[in-house]
Amino acid sequence: MPHPIFHFIVSAVIAAFLWPSIGWFALLAFAGGFLIDLDHFFVYIARGKGLDFIKAYYFFLNREEEWVDELFVFHNIELVFLATIIPLYFPFLLACSAAYIAHQIMDLINERFIERITPKQISITLFLLKGGSAKKQ
Numbered sequence: 001m002p003h004p005i006f007h008f009i010v011s012a013v014i015a016a017f018l019w020p021s022i023g024w025f026a027l028l029a030f031a032g033g034f035l036i037d038l039d040h041f042f043v044y045i046a047r048g049k050g051l052d053f054i055k056a057y058y059f060f061l062n063r064e065e066e067w068v069d070e071l072f073v074f075h076n077i078e079l080v081f082l083a084t085i086i087p088l089y090f091p092f093l094l095a096c097s098a099a100y101i102a103h104q105i106m107d108l109i110n111e112r113f114i115e116r117i118t119p120k121q122i123s124i125t126l127f128l129l130k131g132g133s134a135k136k137q
């Protein structure tokens with residue numbers, strides 16, 4: 001996972017760029033580009049590691065354990081597809097979608113070229129078809 005500050009900066013740039021055209025809705029860039037990493041905290045809780053947000057933050061930042069098999073509910077190909085389509089019907093969500101797609105691209109670059117890992121659960125549909133378990137691959 002890239003350091004969250006990079007997601008925050010890119011979200012801020014997208015919000016600033018879109019502010020003149022969509023106004024306050026531009027702040028949704030922070031939801032789509034920054035807050036979506038909260039799903040890491042959900043995985044942390046689901047693993048029974050507790051509710052300490054700071055520990056969870058360092059757990060993923062320092063890769064204390066391998067987590068490539070986990071499903072991160074806000075990081076999947078279906079949401080990328082939705083983020084591409086939704087602004088066509090709801091233009092005020094453009095900042096949220098653009099920041100979301102930028103976030104996914106940053107994560108992809110980080111995973112492929114920096115951390116050199118391959119997350120296995122990139123589709124929530126395939127995950128559910130396999131019975132909702134990362135163990136059944």
Ligand SMILES: [Zn+2]
Nearest residue numbers: 037075103107
């Ligand atoms: Zn992410």
